[in-house]
Amino acid sequence: MKNSLREKYKIEQTAVEKSFNYQIGLKNNREYEHWADEAGKELIKYFYSQYPGIRIEIPKMREKSKRSILGKTKNLQIERLSKLYAIEGISDEEKAELYSLIEERIYENDDLDINDTLKVIREIIYGEFNPNSIENIEETIMVDGISKSTKTALLRILMSKIINSNEAFEYKKNIIEYFNCEYGRTAAERSGFEENDIIKYQSIINIKKDEHKIQRLRDAKSFLKANDLRGMKIIVAAIPDDVQTTNMELKNIIEKRKYEDDNETRLKYTHLGTVEIGKEFFEKIENNNELLENLHMQVIPCSSRHKKKENGYEAEHIKFMSTDNPEFTLELQLKSEYVENMCRGEGTASHENRPGKERLLPDIETENKLVEKLDYMIPKYKTFPRIGDKIEIQEYNMLKNVMSYFQGQIDPYSVEYQRIVSILSAKNAIQR
DSSP: OHHHHHHHHTOOOOHHHHHHHHHHHHHTOHHHHHHHHHHHHHHHHHHHHHOTTOEEOOOEEEEOOHHHHHHHHHHHHHHHHHHHHHHTOOOHHHHHHHHHHHHHHHTTOTTSOHHHHHHHHHHHHHSOOOGGGHHHHHHHHSSTTSOHHHHHHHHHHHHHHHHTSSSOHHHHHHHHHHHHHHHSHHHHHHHTOGGGOOSOHHHHHHHHTOHHHHHHHHOHHHHTOOSOSEEEEEEEEEOOTTOOOSOHHHHHHHHHHHTOOOHHHHHHHHHHHHHHHHHHHHHHHHHOHHHHHHTTEEEOTTOOEEEEOTTSOEEEEEEEEESSOTTOEEEEEEEEHHHHHHHSTTOTTOGGGSTTOOOOOOOOSSHHHHHHHHHHHOOEEEEOOEETTEEOOEEOOHHHHHHHHHTTTSOTTSHHHHHHHHHHHHHHHHHO
């Protein structure tokens, strides 16, 4: 009905809708899947060849769910519009879209004072800068129930309005210094954690200097595409005491670990060793032109990053794209088992702990409705076990995908979960 109405009245799709539909098509592209699978296998082989004594968990590849793609696309649109707002301004129509996307996020959290929060957000997006509102704005939006990316968007707009206001230079200087100290570059430098630069206003300054970057912002199709539709993890489980390496930092870390009896401290040393391995391995990939050429891929510029957060998360991330079809992309993460365990279940770095990211079982209306809902919300997984000298690929069915997705976050003995398992088990039996 919705699509027929669009055709009848010639309603134009939004940028988010266009990008979402395009990415769903890309996600289902078998050629893309094959390229990612082959690249994944070869990257794992390369790791084994470079670190023969190091034990890793069976590598797993994830294909984003439809829900995740839509959420990521909306997030990128909020980022795109807020950056354009701060750099050159946006139209009334774009302001309405930006407000609508943020409003949707606010309604996801029942703990917020919805009316007051939305009133302040409307003031930021639609109003003129009012120095008397600063304190109220800060108290309203800098709360736990609002996601960091939403805060970033709103603070960037606010900062641009302060900078462009008619207020006295000294006042503007002081208020900008305050926000930088609390939520910007100074906050990150003081804490040692990059994530504490919530405003990230330096990126706005950098984009203003580069016409190519401004053009990319204006190009919604390019900007809204996620480069992690498919992603793989290498999880380091154990590093032997006699690890063979020329990396002196890694040697020193493992040497210190030898003299530790406390298991938690030993795990932390193994984690620090993994950080060194990750940095070194990603550098080896970037410098191995023969490997990249054989895999028909290249590293996406500026995508190799060391991520470290206050919640304990620390890992290496890098993204690749196919040289035959740049739309095909693959993300690779390398982290320690110590950190990965923080990301599982109710760990301190769990995805579940972020606003709007809770993993909740869908209602069981009918069996077909359940399968439809699960297909929308559940990622697809496959593992890459080493069998002999070969790397094999083992795909998960929907039941395994569901079990993997909810592992550690849903009571496996609950009536609802058992009912879902029963339905999917029966469907798998019929399909076989």
